[in-house]
Amino acid sequence: MKIDRLIGILSILLQRERVTAPYLAEKFEVSRRTINRDIEDLSKAGIPITTLQGANGGISIMEGYRIDRTLLTSSEMQAILAGLRSLDSVSGTNRYAQLMEKLSVGASGLMTGDQHILIDLSSWYKASLAPKIELIHRAIERSERVSFTYCSPRGESGRQLEPYDLVFQWSSWYVWGWCMDRQEFRLFKLNRMTELKAAGEKFERRAAPLPKPPPVGVFSENYQVRALFEPECKWRLVEEFGPDSFEVQADGKLLFSFGFHDRDGIVSWILTFEDKAELLEPAEFRRELRRIGKRLKKKYGGKNNGEVGL
Numbered sequence: 001m002k003i004d005r006l007i008g009i010l011s012i013l014l015q016r017e018r019v020t021a022p023y024l025a026e027k028f029e030v031s032r033r034t035i036n037r038d039i040e041d042l043s044k045a046g047i048p049i050t051t052l053q054g055a056n057g058g059i060s061i062m063e064g065y066r067i068d069r070t071l072l073t074s075s076e077m078q079a080i081l082a083g084l085r086s087l088d089s090v091s092g093t094n095r096y097a098q099l100m101e102k103l104s105v106g107a108s109g110l111m112t113g114d115q116h117i118l119i120d121l122s123s124w125y126k127a128s129l130a131p132k133i134e135l136i137h138r139a140i141e142r143s144e145r146v147s148f149t150y151c152s153p154r155g156e157s158g159r160q161l162e163p164y165d166l167v168f169q170w171s172s173w174y175v176w177g178w179c180m181d182r183q184e185f186r187l188f189k190l191n192r193m194t195e196l197k198a199a200g201e202k203f204e205r206r207a208a209p210l211p212k213p214p215p216v217g218v219f220s221e222n223y224q225v226r227a228l229f230e231p232e233c234k235w236r237l238v239e240e241f242g243p244d245s246f247e248v249q250a251d252g253k254l255l256f257s258f259g260f261h262d263r264d265g266i267v268s269w270i271l272t273f274e275d276k277a278e279l280l281e282p283a284e285f286r287r288e289l290r291r292i293g294k295r296l297k298k299k300y301g302g303k304n305n306g307e308v309g310l
Contacts, residue, residue, distance in 0.1 A: 002038075005030070009038055010047065018058035129173060132190050135198065136175050139163050145180070145199040151192045153264070157181070161188065162203045167211045176211035178203075185209060222261050223282060229254040230276040267292070 005028050012019060012027070021039075025032045039059060043049050048062035139146050140163045147160045160180040167174040173190040185208065229237065231252045237245055246254040260266050267288055270279050279286055 006038055006042060009035075010042060013049070013059065013061045018052070018060040020058045024059070129190060132193065132196055133166060133173065135196060136163050136166060136190075139198055140166070143203055143205055145201045145203055146196060147199045148188075148193040148196040150188060151194065159188070160199060161186075162206070164205075164208045165211050169211075174211070176208075178206060178208075187211060223259070223263065223266060223285075225256070225258055225260050225266055225279070225285075226281040227256045227270065228278045228280060229256055229273065233273055233276050236273075 008028060009024060012024070021032050021035045024035045024038075028035070039049055039051070049059060050062055051057070051059050136146060138144075143162075145160055145162055147158070150157055150159050158181075161175065162178040162180070163175050164178070164185075165176040167176055167187065174187045175190060175193075176185065176187050178184070179186040179188075228249075229246070231254065234246075234254060237254060237256060241256075241258055245258050246256040249255055263285075266279075267285055270277055270285075270289065271292070279289060
């Protein structure tokens with residue numbers, strides 16, 4: 001919509017000293033003529049916009065101008081504040097709380113009485129996670145490399161990274177950046193990073209693609225799983241995979257079907273249901289469960305293994 005584009009252009013002009021019409025045209029995927037009309041409309045609305053021709057020319061807002069908060073509706077301001085509160089939940093500082101105070105000056109009615117959206121992005125690992133987020137955030141702002149040890153199913157490895165983005169996805173925090181060791185952009189899970197520190201080296205920012213999931217084999221659906229669950233397991237299936245992940249059978253049992261990416265994750269997940277789940281497919285995983293059962297029976301099988309009789 002045009003109004004959204006106008007607000008977007010105004011936001012960019014407030015944050016940058018000067019921009020060009022071609023830059024705005026590419027940013028908003030419209031023609032340069034459309035951008036020129038948008039600039040005229042903003043000027044007619046009372047925004048003091050100046051244009052300068054020449055090699056160092058461009059579009060800018062007159063120095064000293066400040067946006068009138070009435071451009072933001074109450075609901076829009078609440079959305080901003082909800083986002084700030086969510087960031088404060090994982091930050092080791094109170095910078096976002098301070099920013100909320102600045103936004104609320106002269107608009108206390110927006111801060112009280114309509115704070116019904118509460119987003120907590122922290123985790124059980126908040127004590128160790130917050131310092132990592134702060135260190136990586138500073139490194140991104142300063143274009144500095146970081147180094148760390150990464151723990152993965154394949155083992156541990158030392159890495160150096162040029163960090164570009166902090167990403168909250170799949171209920172976890174990740175950092176997206178250029179891996180110096182693999183010479184490609186990669187996504188690293190913060191909870192798997194140890195010995196994280198600033199490497200003390202600056203880097204020239206590359207043309208970075210948007211953060212994306214790791215390659216096939218990590219988040220792809222490599223295995224189609226079918227399993228039969230007892231009715232009392234319904235709450236877990238709904239919570240973890242949604243109500244469309246199973247069908248209720250005539251006897252009340254739940255026929256579950258879902259795509260998984262991790263072989264070990266499937267087997268360990270089924271085991272958490274003890275005897276209330278039966279894995280039907282893939283057949284190779286049924287055999288793996290039988291092997292695990294035999295090993296468990298050998299370890300916990302009776303008095304000969306140290307079990308105290310009851």
